[in-house]
Amino acid sequence: MVLRTMRAVRPGEVPIDGGTAVQDHPDRPVFRGNGEFDYACVQCGNVLAAGMDPAYMTRRVRVRCGRCGTVNIAAEISVAPARRQRGGPR
Numbered sequence: 001m002v003l004r005t006m007r008a009v010r011p012g013e014v015p016i017d018g019g020t021a022v023q024d025h026p027d028r029p030v031f032r033g034n035g036e037f038d039y040a041c042v043q044c045g046n047v048l049a050a051g052m053d054p055a056y057m058t059r060r061v062r063v064r065c066g067r068c069g070t071v072n073i074a075a076e077i078s079v080a081p082a083r084r085q086r087g088g089p090r
C-alpha cells in the first residue's frame, strides 16, 4: 500500500459539486476501497481514505479530518484522466 498525502483546500477554492465527507472517527477512514493508495491528512497524517484508486480521488472528493478538522483534497488530481479536448479552450 502506498501512502499519499492530501493537501488542504485553499481558501476560495470553490467546490464543483457535492459535499465534504466528514470523518466521524479518527481511526476509521472515510473511504475504503480496493485500490493501492492510502490518503493521509496533510496536517496530521491521519489516514482519511484507504485502498483508493487515484481515479476516484478527484477534485470532488474532499474529506474533513476527524482529528484536526482540516479539509483535505487529493493532491494529484491530474492523475484522473481529464476529459478535455486537446487544443481546445479547456
Ligand SMILES: [Zn+2]
Pocket: 041, 042, 043, 044, 045, 046, 065, 066, 067, 068, 069, 070
Ligand atoms: Zn488531520
